[in-house]
Amino acid sequence: LGRYLRDNGYHVSSASSAAEARAALDGMAFDLIVLDVMMPGESGIDFTRGLRRSATVPILLLTAMGEPEDRIAGLESGADDYLTKPFEPRELLLRVETILRRTAAQPPATPSTCIRIGEFRYFPARDELLRGDEPVRLTTAEADLLRVFAASPGETLSRHVLGERLGGGTSRRAIDVQIARLRRKIEPEPQNPRYLQTVWGRGYVLRAE
Template identity: 60%
Template sequence: MPVAARETVAADAPHILVVDDDTRLRELLRRYLVGEGFRVTTAADAAEARQRLAGIAFDLIVLDVMMPGESGLELTEALRRTHDIPIVLLTARGAPEDRIAGFEHGADDYLAKPFEPRELLLRIRTILRRTAPTPGTAEGKVTLGEAVFDPERGTLTRGQETVRLTGGEAALLAALARRPGEVLTREEIAAALGQEDAGERAIDVQVTRLRRKIEPDPREPTFLQTVRGRGYVLRPR
């Protein structure tokens, strides 16, 4: 893994938490990401990650799945109850069912080991770019029953309440909201999310998670509908 020499980064640079029990990999990732202009904090396991999260507002977590004690999947699922911070899972298991499990637990992306650090960097930048607040509402807000979604800001509100969306859920809803009433194939959705290798089942899992946030009855969706044999369509109303 190439390691850049720079160790000083801007105070307002995105802050990433790297969680991995492999000391060597953890340090290599820290130095590499710092060299690319990120602030980086590390943790050796889930317990230490929780301590870091209690005192610091991170922009993204890079999280190993296979760790002693609480696994990365378990930590991801727990964090999703209280945090919408983007999470990229790292794992030695790259089978489709493992990737699907990652999305089911609430991950925004999933990268199998061994990986090229440049690929991780690109995925991190893609996620941060699509989750960053954007001034203005050029694309227009979308009404979903009592809820209103702002594609540019990635925010969903219901009355005075803000509905918590993960970065992945906001990106998925934005991709659909920018083409309301138009059927998007799973391949088109994956491309919009930068997850071309995710697989159809992984997209289905993310749609299921999103429906829990926007549908009165996720089992009988009225807004995010399945078009059999074609894909998904968002029908605002």
């Protein structure tokens, strides 16, 4: 896979274990991490969960476990995407391109310089979420999702529309998982959302104040 990505114009660093991966992350910055769930030393799920405590670099998980609950566990750990083995190298390349395209995209213009979401303030121009004066760490996928909602506050967005605005290639289930994760960060009661609400049969809506 490393050779294939290099042949398609990417600079690639490889690690054979969790320890090597951590050492590489300490020494340089990466635009994307492609991580095997079954890597030696530590599961990719645990590695992702630990990395998410301090970093927002996009993560694509590779795994031989293709059951829905495995995919959900991967996304809930903080991964941006999840690819099941076996797969064609071209599919991996397309997933990588989609994630990097989302990451590099400029935030869309919004009618407000600051959007209030309960005790939070979101500044679309600089893609920053604050709770009081403290910044709230968002993963790349969470930040992308909040940016899309902030561009259309009060508008119900279907999963299809959300997928398109996120750059395509994002499954409906992945969107649901990312919304659940975002709710845990901005909602006082994530199970009874006040701001990021479900509109049954239609999609989701951000009720900003």
